[in-house]
Amino acid sequence: MENKEPVIYADQLLKHWQGHRSLTRKVIEAFPEKDLFSFSVGGMRPFGELAVEMLDMSHPGITGIATRTWGSYGDRAEKITGKEALLKAWDEATEHINQVWPTVPAGRMQERDVAFGQYEGPVYWTLFYFIDNEVHHRGQGYVYLRALGITPPPFWDRS
Amino acid sequence: MENKEPVIYADQLLKHWQGHRSLTRKVIEAFPEKDLFSFSVGGMRPFGELAVEMLDMSHPGITGIATRTWGSYGDRAEKITGKEALLKAWDEATEHINQVWPTVPAGRMQERDVAFGQYEGPVYWTLFYFIDNEVHHRGQGYVYLRALGITPPPFWDRS
Numbered sequence: 001m002e003n004k005e006p007v008i009y010a011d012q013l014l015k016h017w018q019g020h021r022s023l024t025r026k027v028i029e030a031f032p033e034k035d036l037f038s039f040s041v042g043g044m045r046p047f048g049e050l051a052v053e054m055l056d057m058s059h060p061g062i063t064g065i066a067t068r069t070w071g072s073y074g075d076r077a078e079k080i081t082g083k084e085a086l087l088k089a090w091d092e093a094t095e096h097i098n099q100v101w102p103t104v105p106a107g108r109m110q111e112r113d114v115a116f117g118q119y120e121g122p123v124y125w126t127l128f129y130f131i132d133n134e135v136h137h138r139g140q141g142y143v144y145l146r147a148l149g150i151t152p153p154p155f156w157d158r159s
Numbered sequence: 160m161e162n163k164e165p166v167i168y169a170d171q172l173l174k175h176w177q178g179h180r181s182l183t184r185k186v187i188e189a190f191p192e193k194d195l196f197s198f199s200v201g202g203m204r205p206f207g208e209l210a211v212e213m214l215d216m217s218h219p220g221i222t223g224i225a226t227r228t229w230g231s232y233g234d235r236a237e238k239i240t241g242k243e244a245l246l247k248a249w250d251e252a253t254e255h256i257n258q259v260w261p262t263v264p265a266g267r268m269q270e271r272d273v274a275f276g277q278y279e280g281p282v283y284w285t286l287f288y289f290i291d292n293e294v295h296h297r298g299q300g301y302v303y304l305r306a307l308g309i310t311p312p313p314f315w316d317r318s
Contacts, residue, residue, distance in 0.1 A: 006168055008287075013166045042306035147200055
């Protein structure tokens, strides 16, 4: 490491992440119920399934980051197949992340760990993977919405 | 600011950014020449145009971050319309970013500034916008590739 200048601090990253999650929630809302878990382009997964993947990473993921104890990725008790259930789980994850975030131990972001017992790297790298994966798949959701003739929410709106 | 725990340091973020840029380069390469600046889904911009947007942000953007002097966004002398020219400009931007990065002044990431004379916020926020915008549009490129019957490079491969 040549340059140890900090770029971003924990509370700024929480706000950044939740801003992205707020935009993703708007994208979920923009899908018609009938298309959310069925429509796709090019044989890819429907947006509802992509959003469930985001939840399966972020909800247990922040717990793993905070506690150093990783549950299984995606061991959701009930499969989410509808818009209302997805938005409810999304909001629960929002609360969960806000509650767990302040308990992340000091220095933890720079520790190495094996996320979900499978993905080894520094904790900040794991966290950035959660966020980037969400932005990546949400970008795909924008194409699905456009293909359905629906204008997606503006990318810059993280309110 | 409640929690001033640093998450990521400058050299780690450079590696993170260039890892994303390396993946985006692979996505550009994966497009057939004839489709790069013409194919799209749902009336969106073709991937070549999205990639030029990324360059128009990142290349002058890192200069603005380092020097506090912002040129105009997207004032490219020659319009890029082909794959070879795009990859060449991409590689030039890669070098440019690597060269300028170490000259970013200490503490700069937390300063407020008005990027391109238009977008006000902390510098880390501007930089994250460049990266997120690239991940967002690249995700759209993945859909275009799938719609063309082409398997995109794996999302996790940042080599």
